[in-house]
Amino acid sequence: MKESRGKKVLIIVENLPLPFDRRVWMEANTLVEAGYQVSIICPKGKGFEKPYECINKIHIYRHSLPSEISSAFGYIREYSVALYHEFRLAVKIKRKYGFDIIQICNPPDILFLVTLWFKLFFRSKVIFDHHDLNPELFESKFNKRGFFYHALKIAEKLTFKVSDLVISTNESYKEVAIKRGGKKPEDVHVVRSGPDLQFFKQASVDASKKKGKKYLVGYLGVMGEFDGVDQLIKAADIIINEYKRLDIHFVLVGSGPCFDDLVKLSKDLNLESDVDFTGRVSDEELISTLSSCDICVNPDPVNPLNDKSTMNKILEYMALSKPIVQFDVTEGRRSAEGASLYAKANDLYDFANKILELCDAKASLRTEMGEIGLARMTNQLEWKYQKRKLLSAYQKLS
Numbered sequence: 001m002k003e004s005r006g007k008k009v010l011i012i013v014e015n016l017p018l019p020f021d022r023r024v025w026m027e028a029n030t031l032v033e034a035g036y037q038v039s040i041i042c043p044k045g046k047g048f049e050k051p052y053e054c055i056n057k058i059h060i061y062r063h064s065l066p067s068e069i070s071s072a073f074g075y076i077r078e079y080s081v082a083l084y085h086e087f088r089l090a091v092k093i094k095r096k097y098g099f100d101i102i103q104i105c106n107p108p109d110i111l112f113l114v115t116l117w118f119k120l121f122f123r124s125k126v127i128f129d130h131h132d133l134n135p136e137l138f139e140s141k142f143n144k145r146g147f148f149y150h151a152l153k154i155a156e157k158l159t160f161k162v163s164d165l166v167i168s169t170n171e172s173y174k175e176v177a178i179k180r181g182g183k184k185p186e187d188v189h190v191v192r193s194g195p196d197l198q199f200f201k202q203a204s205v206d207a208s209k210k211k212g213k214k215y216l217v218g219y220l221g222v223m224g225e226f227d228g229v230d231q232l233i234k235a236a237d238i239i240i241n242e243y244k245r246l247d248i249h250f251v252l253v254g255s256g257p258c259f260d261d262l263v264k265l266s267k268d269l270n271l272e273s274d275v276d277f278t279g280r281v282s283d284e285e286l287i288s289t290l291s292s293c294d295i296c297v298n299p300d301p302v303n304p305l306n307d308k309s310t311m312n313k314i315l316e317y318m319a320l321s322k323p324i325v326q327f328d329v330t331e332g333r334r335s336a337e338g339a340s341l342y343a344k345a346n347d348l349y350d351f352a353n354k355i356l357e358l359c360d361a362k363a364s365l366r367t368e369m370g371e372i373g374l375a376r377m378t379n380q381l382e383w384k385y386q387k388r389k390l391l392s393a394y395q396k397l398s
Helices: 022-033 072-096 112-122 134-142 146-162 171-179 229-242 259-268 283-291 304-308 312-319 330-339 348-360 363-381 383-397
Strands: 008-013 037-043 052-055 058-063 101-105 125-130 165-168 188-190 215-220 248-253 275-279 295-298 324-327 340-343
Touching (some): 037 072, 101 112, 125 383, 134 146, 171 188, 171 304, 215 229, 215 312, 229 348, 248 283, 295 348, 304 330, 312 363, 324 348, 330 363, 340 348
Parallel strands (some): 037 058, 101 125, 215 248
């Protein structure tokens, strides 16, 4: 294998701050451990406001973004500001530390524009870390295709074209890179987002988190308009207010642009005493909360995007030996297999009933499903297996 020491990497992320983006943070630390010098450009976020920070020998440069507005003008403004800061900081990092490889992480699929100067004049190599399918995201949101859908496909195609190598999060994304992106199979490496079980492992149960109830149902993740958290709250409404199941408590860990609206929805449905919103918490608190859950859920709706996407929360639930309830999406089933029950597509009553089915089953069934998930993580999916694939991809460009 080629010697990796001395190689310098710049990672650009636009949608989450570091080290909050768990996948990219694991990638960056893996590269540092292998002898790479790593710098990161990312946006600021709550709790991550410092413009510069060095953590674990990783140089993190953060920039401001305008407030989120879900409109064409809002996206154009956000992306224009982000591209300006990303290029400005890339020039600064190039002068101060240098870099040989640029890893761009979508969304959006326009970060290749930042790389062009360095690729053309400094022969920097480009790796595309493919996190999201933006054309499918548009189709799922608006239930149509049209001009913007095809514009997103062009941006995606150009991203693949500029990239020397692609890291896909699952086999469905690899297929997109080959068939739609025109990449050679040998230039596409599947690196899943399984957590590192050295650190992400089950903690002791904290009974106080159940608020006196028999069962605790947990959710972990971003709370955006496409994440189905509103549907989870409506399923909780069915369970508690319609079915009168007063022995179940819900805890939702995470934050996002829809956080305040979701809290309001919970209040409007008279679920204030039945649903806790923790916001963003430390890893220790996150693990403690999920470890105290009897069941964990993934309410992502079935649509063209989610059907092909692997949700990090599923792998994290499995790492903590938790039985799962989710809608029946292709990659969700491929990840969890027997560790999950699968509700009919976007059927809230079936989703609620699957939660109740697990609550009312013998504890041994929940334990067995949790063990299936942990075994899949331990034997196939955890980060120690994925880091080898990541380094193999990087060594191809070294």
